[in-house]
Ligand code: ATP
């Protein structure tokens with residue numbers, strides 16, 4: 001049987017959504033890559049009772065290892081070490097070696113920051129971080145907090161608990177050392193590769209996909225398939241399977257390709273952003289945008305990728321009518337005649353981006369993001385998009401996006417990327 005692990009993410013800021021959890025998903029993916037099955041990711045706040053209850057449940061759930069993140073800091077609300085020690089039945093003991101390490105790091109930090117702190121307070125904080133459960137091991141700090149490997153008390157059965165810091169950079173920096181420690185390596189010895197493959201469709205409703213899945217029936221048994229309808233109407237199909245089910249997966253992927261040849265835009269899992277970037281690079285083409293309701297979100301999205309300077313030359317944010325004319329050469333008379341939110345103006349904006357920035361492709365986006373400003377014939381969520389490419393290649397769309405202002409703007413950006421792909425692939 002494959003080794004299994006559970007993850008416990010701590011922190012009231014994560015529980016309440018003030019900070020989006022980056023540790024649970026990261027550890028889940030790392031464990032999959034290492035061939036370890038992940039049983040659960042649990043989030044609890046910084047409350048001792050909740051932390052204790054969750055730890056008792058997870059250590060008693062039959063998993064081989066429990067990982068925790070967060071709560072290793074010097075302040076009183078950081079209580080993970082204390083509660084893990086209690087649940088594992090291993091009292092905390094001051095470790096002079098760890099104290100020396102932490103004190104040296106803190107002294108160096110304070111010196112570089114030019115801080116002159118109360119030595120007594122600093123010492124109390126570093127002493128708290130130097131408490132190690134008897135029989136446990138400390139992992140060298142990446143920031144200031146050491147991690148901990150805490151086996152269950154002798155004579156009791158249960159998995160070790162690996163205590164890692166909350167800041168993602170620190171947790172990730174400690175990860176390899178945690179997995180390499182003899183106790184963890186032994187607990188996770190039974191590994192089996194889990195393959196993961198992704199297909200992306202755009203324009204196929206979930207119900208049609210469901211019909212194909214039903215038709216394939218038992219042939220899908222060796223695969224764990226999850227489908228997810230994502231923003232912009234993208235249908236993401238993720239399959240997880242053991243290596244000996246590769247043939248079953250290949251059959252499944254082929255069946256999807258045959259059933260949805262027009263909408264399967266990513267047979268290899270690449271995102272729309274990946275595909276647009278690859279197409280622009282392969283064609284040695286450049287792109288620029290003129291954006292009204294998205295006000296630079298598309299250009300920003302394209303620039304999220306390292307290396308985007310190869311193809312993104314610039315973007316015009318033209319929120320007002322005057323800006324559309326002044327920056328993108330949209331004739332004021334055209335705006336007066338058909339309105340700023342119109343197919344004609346979107347086309348003129350795309351042409352303006354191309355001309356002003358001298359690019360191969362230009363994108364124009366104009367719409368009503370809301371929540372106010374809608375009229376009966378131009379409702380909130382209405383967006384006109386236009387992509388102009390080389391050799392007269394064009395693509396125009398009128399869309400009405402449901403949802404909030406953020407949904408409308410994000411939906412428009414996604415649709416624009418799909419349209420850019422279509423123009424590039426039509427070449
Ligand atoms: P510190 O010494 O900084 O207190 P810590 O190990 O006690 O470290 P936390 O106090 O729980 O960690 O978290 C410190 C910061 O790290 C949080 O304010 C948050 O910004 C970030 N952080 C913690 N947990 C997560 C998480 N699961 N996902 C993303 N960020 C996190």
Ligand code: MG
Pocket residue numbers: 010011012046070071072077078166
């Ligand atoms: Mg915390």
